[in-house]
Amino acid sequence: MISLTSPVETRAHHWSAGLKLGLLSLVTFGLFFVDSVVFHGLFLLFVVVLYALPGALFFKHGWKHLKILWPFVLLVLVWHLIADELQLGLTIVFRMVSAVGLATLVTMTTRLSDMIDVVHWLTRPLQRLGFNPRALELAIALVIRMTPVLVSKGQSLALSWRARSNRRSGWRIILPFTVLALDDADHVAEALKARGGLINQERK
Template identity: 60%
Template sequence: MISLTSPVRTSAHCWPAGAKLLGLCIATAMLFAIDNLLVQGLVFAFVSLLYALPGKAFLFAGLRQMKLLWLFVFVVGLWHIWTAEYELGASIVLRMLSAVGLANLVTMTTRLSDMIDFVKKITIPLRWIGLNSQVLALAIALVIRLTPVLVERGGQLTHAWKARSTRVPNWRIISPFTVLALDDADHVAEALRARGGFNSLEEI
């Protein structure tokens, strides 16, 4: 598993995780309340500036982590071109890029342990209804850490397909991808059991 926190230090690395996550929630809500295309464009330009300010290394690292988003941008843009809803399509694309870009900035400038600690604190009241906040925090951590691993697995299967066939990769890679995902899940489960399982979380 890998960490998504950027090794390039910025001033945002020192900000509290709770403040950044709260700011992300507010900013995302405001993005969906904005209907003006020009304002959406200005917000996207501001988000792009936030990536560029720490330097090229930080900018390129951010772009690499957002590479999966470009497929959705292409599909949404193509659909709205097909339906001749150009302004609506541009607004949706800009809103999506800005929202995901801000979320990615928070991930890049916040240690996973800090986010887990914050989630534990704000979900303590949920223990009254039987929800283990520590298990929830661990689940969030696993999703954040393992998603890039699954993406890498998919890329490896795609490259393997291209090395053996001239045809474009299709649905046939779904089966081996599922097997690899289940195998990774089994390894993680074994690691958790070796450390005492979810019961060991009570000691954290």
């Protein structure tokens, strides 16, 4: 499993994880109160500048994670173009890319263990109600760690299909991709079980 943390260290790496997640929440929430396409366009440009400041390698690493948004961008733009609401479509796209870009930026500059510590602090009062914060912490860690792995395996399946056929893969790789995902989930479950699962973690 791999991490989304950037190989290039920036000043933001030394900021508190709680501060970065708090600012991310406030800024993302605030974006939905502004409907100006000009504002969102300028804000997206600001996000791009944030990615560019640490250098080309950091920018390339961030773009690798953001380029998966293009199908959604295309779908939203085409839909609003047909509905003759292009300005609204651009506003939605700019807002979406900005929000995901900022979230990815926080992930790239924050260690997973630090983010888990913030989640643990936030959910500590819920332990009195019987809530097990370890389950949520583990779920977050697995999603962040496994998502890039599944994306990579999906790309490998698509390349394997192209090597064997002139037709587009499309829905044909859904079944083998599902089998791969289930197989990975089974291996992770066995690994957790071998280490005592959540029960052992709770006792620690």
